[in-house]
Amino acid sequence: MQGRMMFQPLLISSLIEHAARYHGDTAIISKNTDGTITKTDWTHVAENSKRFANALHALGLKQNDRVATIAWNNHRHLESWYAISGSGMICHTINPRLFPEQLIFIINDAKDRVILFDKTFLPLITGVKAHIPLVEHFICLGAFDQDVADALPDVKFYDTLLAEQSTEFEWPLLDETTASSLCYTSGTTGNPKGALYSHRSTILHTYAICLPDSLNLSAHDIMLPVVPMFHVNAWGTPYAAAMVGCTMVLPGPSLDGASLVQLIDEFKVTIALGVPTIWQGLLTAAKQSGTQLNSLKRTIVGGSACPPAMMKAFKDIYDCETIHAWGMTETSPLGTGNQLKAKHDQLSDAEKFKLRLSQGRPPFGVDLRITNQEKGTHQLARDGHTTGNLQIKGHWIINEYFGKNESALTTDGWFDTGDIAALNEDGFLFLSDRAKDLIKSGGEWISSVELENIAMGHPEISMAAVIAANHPKWDERPVVVAIKTTESQITEQDLLDYYIDKIAKWQIPDTVIFVEAIPLSGTGKMLKKDLREKFGDVLLGS
Template sequence: MLRGMMMNEPLLVTSILRHAALYHADTEIVSRTTEGPIHRYTYAEAWVRAQKLANALAALGMQPGDRVGTLAWNGFRHLECYYGIGGSGMVCHTINPRLFPEQIAYIINHAEDRLLFTDLTFIPLLEGIAQELAGLKGIVVMTDSANMPRSSLPNLLCYEDLLAEQPDAFDWPLLDENTACGMCYTSGTTGNPKGVLYSHRSSILHAMAACMPDVFGLSASDVVLPVVPMFHVNAWGVPYAAPMAGAKLVFPGAKLDGASLYELFEAEKVTNSAGVPTVWLALLNWMDATGKRLTTMRRIAIGGSACPPVMIQRFKETGVEVLHAWGMTETSPLGLANTPKGKHRDLDADGTLALASKQGRPICGVQFRVVDADGRDVPRDGASFGRLLVRGPTVCSGYFGVADSPAHQAVPGWFETGDVVTMDADGYVQIVDRTKDVIKSGGEWISSIDLENIAVGHPAVQEAAAVAVPDEKWGERPVLVVVPKPGASLTRDDLLAVFQGKVAKWCIPDDVRFVEALPHTATGKLLKSRIREMVTGAPAA
């Protein structure tokens, strides 16, 4: 076999920030800080501070392979952790603060974190679980000495003081590109959360795919604000993709309400953003109430859970393109992104919206299969549904510290996502449901997502969930649980009428329950197990 004659340079995340510092040195990184003020600096300055952080970690006795946790919002110091920790051969373990405290303690202990970086916001949370965190050697508060809190936490260190003591340059190790650089735990809706280890190689390849025109489409002329948190799945890879492209980065900190996001979008001339539907619903409602419009936004990526077509339409009416996307913690996370092909130019408005409502087609490097109960591929006709399988260099092969890992490999070599989907001849995937949420009525499957999308299309509905309830005759029947918009007048019959002609009669929900709010997971998805309990009064099995 004849080998290529190319330089054998490993793919390391350090190269991303180095590139940004060298060739986009004066491009800004803007952060709304926990302390309050807006912080501004450049990629060149971030590169120096990431090296200072790497030196500080070495001075604290951290070793290659050590897990270093972060409990922090989207901000410039968190970005420095991504590169300073991962680039020096350790693992940057981002932790979701929206999980239950006992889950956070479990995750820190299971990962065997030796050091933890935290924003000021989470000091009370850590104080509540401190006795369970015996393995931690210290907690670094991501602030300056003037804002250091009084706390009962032991071994509390100041981030800015640590960096001030260190030299500006660090001798980055030449790592194997398969070395772990990041770690994120699943949200743990069933059982304990499970840890996914990202390698330098997978992170680089994922960032390259994210930058492509049919995914985030980033360039050096863009301004990117990731609403999706850096504490979950690397903010969908944006902290790697934006510096790779040389795009300006804007971090929103902890303020994710409609008014605060709009203020940053407009002040910093943001062109691209990404987040879950619940955040965008709040922004759209705020803009409707105030008469505001986004003036520089070009594209918003929406994922985490299915984006209702009405949301895509509402953004389109303001001149903003929605990129519907799909992914999981286990897929780094991007797996599908929805942009039209040339053949779709002549679609009418309804056809265009129907296409945009699908989760998308596979990004380069990731393979997808849809199989039936026996593991046989179903037709790619956009109608036949089955279980979604995925594999590729950005897909996990197992979970950290879990016996008999990899799990989810009922079909050898493929990761089973737990989604029921259809796929058409062009590769566009549409999620029918999660396997655990699909409603099985009289031997037929009813998509809860389809019912929810129709419901939220009603002008008086703010949010809706469709769940199964036991039925003696049919096995299960769908029931809608609905949050009306404030001040709206809405009846059961009003809502059920919108389903006529849009789904088969046997798919129409049997009943509607009105509630003030719906429960969500730590990552913003509808918590179907809790909603089923609300409807049936029985705990989830």
């Protein structure tokens, strides 16, 4: 017998409708690319999302078409998200920090028909335009700009398109499993892979991150998402803000510490979200300005581990709680959030702090386990010490990659994250290492294999291994350990220069260490663990 309750599909359009109806006058504050501030509200965000939905239909777009965005966190970008997904299209956020060849691959793989972009990224667009033939329309997120029009013939302007359209638009009643957004991860060897989220997975993920034991969001909050909207959908915060009806402060391209301090103090931000390198800049700027950041109650740290000293500074100096979180593109991204349980109230401050340094525990909707081998199914003890491969399953976890007709899961239905970790009996996650030797620099993945292939492409290098070395600012940076060919005169700078124009500038290794031999396993694989033990701290003295 079935229940006798209403059924309504879980749709992203319902979020913006709710925000407009019940929180319409709540502010949305946006810093534009030119430094000016735009103040709008949920009512106008909803109206403009409907105008833009009409504009997309007028351009001939239909359900499941991919619409790409290359933009900062601002109100136009926010409006476009709801227009695209709400009308049944797929919002494809693109990380502009990727190398042009990766951008070209991603755009062509997604078969994007439209690209929305901020003026900041005009050189990027003009540079790849000839290589993305499937893109039919380029829309600049702003008012008419002659410089943009001169550089990009046939470009359209967001403000002009909106002015031509009505706010009358009826969101389609979609199947809740319809695809809503597409994010690519560079956290793999080879070409990036796409994670295709659904309306259902997005709404369930949104509920989860709002919970008190996750990010603890409510209509009282004034949220500053410093994490970019092109980085796993700003961790889902634009959806969560609409669900609870809180104020958003969108920082645009100004992510330096002084700019963030100004936004926090001027607009009384209560919660801010970003990677550790962002907060290092914020703390430095706050100390220099003498501010007490009185409004700031919580910082959410993800992307890489939060240094203990940073967590202490937020708590001791600014009375601000730091919440560690963990996730990845394939998990939408929330996998865990660090909120203590009632029994932990009895712990000493030192014991609480130690637990706070973990990545936290999973909310309802996902489950974690540790296994003894990648793709394996044998679970290891949840004792907080035994480490193994971290695997996850749940309502917002990937099943298969976009465009791939094969499962991304283990034989019993779990996703292997590629991380090495331990779990305790309460589900608190302790990450200890990363499988496959990926390097995470400033919250962004770098493939060591790709860097090795470039190094070994040099005629004077016979073997090269790339390891993650500890870095005081970026958490990890790549270091090349290389063997020269006989009679080679190559220098460190020669090899670093060899990377130029072959990979994004920020991915170029920090240094090169020349050695006589690289340790190998019995099967001929380079023992990077041994190299990390020897050279892992080489950058800490610089």
